[in-house]
Amino acid sequence: MKLEKLIGERFRERPADCVIDSHALMVKGGYMKYMANGIYSSYLPLKRITCKIEQILREEMDKLDGQEVSFPVVMPASLWEESGRYESVGEELLRFTDRNNAKMVLGMTHEEAAVHLVREYAKSYNKYPFMIYQIQTKFRDEARPRAGLIRVREFTMKDAYSFHTSQEDLNQYYEKCHKAYERIFERAGIPEVVSVASDSGMMGGSLSHEFMLLTPVGEDSIVLCNECDFRANMEAAENISDIARDAVPAELEKVHTPDIHTIEDICKFFGDETCNSCKAVVYQKNSDDTYVVVFIRGDLEINETKLVNYLKDEIHPAIITEECGLNAGYIGPVGLKINGDAIVLYDRSLENRNNLSCGANEDEYHYKGLDMQRDVPDAEYHDFAKAYEGGICPKCGKKTIRISRGIEVGNIFxxxxxYTKAMKMTYVDQNGESKTPIMGCYGIGVGRLAAAVCEAHHDEYGPIWPKSIAPWQVHLCAVRADNEEVRKFADDLYEKLQEMGIEVIYDDRTVSAGVMFSDADLLGIPLRVIVSPRNMKQGVVEVASRDKTLQTQVKMEEAAEQVKKYL
Incomplete structure (x- = not known):
């Protein structure tokens, strides 16, 4: 490929609206173009990268005896009604009506389609186990697309679905897929990806892992232990409290606290720490606006995913009205009265605690000396809190928890x-009895993986693509291509490298060396070969790697063979 024919502009300045480096460099380098919010067109360099990622995915899925299939992007709503997700999934699922007034959806995931494809085929136990996979366009009506290809609305994804007759068989296959994912990320150039226990969310199921590239610009919070191998997404990480009960319990005392509404202010008023307080966080269920009051230790935050999973309903911050009976800023567990239906929950960070401050459910009054055992004897405790820096590791029990950021590049469930039960998929077992098969699913976003690699491997000048997914392997630069000797040698070298099966992008434009090298940095090709009048006078060409680990000169007559060797 000749660079002068390459469609797409490369810019000198960083685009103003790009927050993270991978987004900025891929726009600046002519990899993609914005079309609509969360929707991009791809130029050739990005297309070549994603094609190579897709090939890695196919090879690894085929090693697991996966069979590639293709599901429609557009599906009838009736399929999603079978599984129950047509109503349960929020606005991320794009629903529409076609010209015949049939309800349809754009596929954001394809569990329903997978069951639909095989439920007539897999009627006997001897058909199991098997796995099908696809690499397909999907659409998720993301509320806040951001960070370029990291969080988009339209995207290409590899999703695989395995079917089993026993939990033991699923466990074994799940572990094989976990190892295959480790190989995929290593081959794509980011072996530093880690797997973390995660929340299954709308996908459902009992066990799930996310594969995370740890980076400060990641959108997910990851809980890690410095002493053991515990790793979990913030949404799934258990929070453990170890603050002991005071030996001498105080009496419950109502105190006048004028113009004090926040936990920080009341603790300052009482001369105490926030960990010795009980605060209320109030939500409403999306389904019926029922109030949900959660009492938690004052220094902790609510993990809303844990709360949603417990309620089995989505939530939103409450609108506290005079009619509901709640006294905003002064809500406490003693003497709490709520008009109408309400749910009151207690985080286990309050269990067995005493000598706490809390609201008194009355304007300008708080309690001190709250004893949960004595004053709220009927409370039931559950884990609703976010893990925090320096917290207790659920695995080794040490106070060694740290919070990192990460980009999710894959998941398995x-x-x-x-889905098989909801959609009435059955098979006949060895004893002639009808049984329901169980499933695993395994996803990787192709564009997101490309962006994650760029985020992990770049410098201030551009991406540093690993050879396995780089758009080309060699960037050939003919400096002063208007020089007849330079032109002839570079042209011959270009042809020779291609005959050797090496992918080459060839820059023979009559531009300055600065422009040429700047464009080469933005394309991020692993190996750069420079032909120039000065080099040719010495009988050499210059060979340099994009990651700056190699910079050397080779004899002109050995150039092609030496390039192949360095690759």
Whole structure:
């Protein structure tokens, strides 16, 4: 490929609206173009990168005896009604009506389509286990697309679905897929990706892992232990409290606290720490606006995913009205009265605690000396809190928790019978009895993986693509291509490298060396070969790697063979 024919502009300045480096460099380098919010067109360099990622995915899925299939992007709503997700999934699922007034959806995931494809085929136990996969366009009506290809609305994804007759068989296959994912990320150039226990969310199932590239610009919070191998997404990480009960319990005392509303202010008023307070966080269920009051230790935050999973309903911050009976800023567990239906929950950070401050459910009054055992004897405790820096590791029990940021580049789920049961998929076992198969699913976003690699491997000048997914392997620069000797040698070298099966992008434009090298940095090709009048006078060409680990000169007559050797 000749660079002068390459469609797409490369810019000198960083685009103003790009927050993270991978987004900025891929726009600046002519990899993609914005079309609409969360929707991009790809130029050739990005297309070549994603094609190579897709090939890695196919090879690894084929090693697991996966069979590639293709599901429609557009599906009838009736399929999603079978599984129950047509109503349960929020606005991320794009619903529409076609010209015949049939309800349709754009596929954001394809569990329903997978069951639909095989439920007539897999009627006997001897058909199992098997796995099908696709690499397909999907659409998720993301509320806040951001960070370029990291969070988009339209995207290409590899999703695989395995079917099993026993939990033991699913466990074994799940582990094989976990190892295959480790190989995929290593081959794509980011072996530093780690797997973390995660929340299954709308996918359902009992066990799931996310694969995370740890980076300060990541959108997910990851909980890690410095002493053991515990790793979990913030949404799934258990929070453990170890603050002991005071030996001498105080009496419950109501105190006048004028113009004090926040936990920080009341603790300052009482001369105490926030960990010795009980605060209320109030939500409403999306389904019926029922109030949900959660009491938690004052220094902790609510993990809303844990709360949603407990309620089995989505939530939103409450609108506290005079009619509901709640006294905003002074809500406490003693003497709490709520008009109408309400749910009151207690985080286990309050269990067995005493000598706490809390609201008194009365304007300008708080309690001190709250004893949960004595004053709220009927409370039931559950884990609703976010893990925090310096917290207790659920695995080794040490106070060694740290919070990092990460980009999710893949996920795997044990779905169980969530979809097969709902969609009435059955098989006949060895004893002639009808049983429901169980499923696993395994996803990787192709564009997101490309962006994650760029985020992990770049400098201030551009991406540093690993050879395995780089758009080309060699960037050939003919400096002063208007020089007849330079032109002839570079042309011959270009042809020779291609005959050797090496992918080459050839820059023979009559531009300055500065412009040429700046464009080469933005394209991020692993190996750069420079032909120039000065080099040719010495009988050499210059060979340099994009990551700056190699910079050397080779004899002109050995150039092609030496380039192949360095690759």
């Amino acid at each position: 044990q779905l169980g019978d969530k």
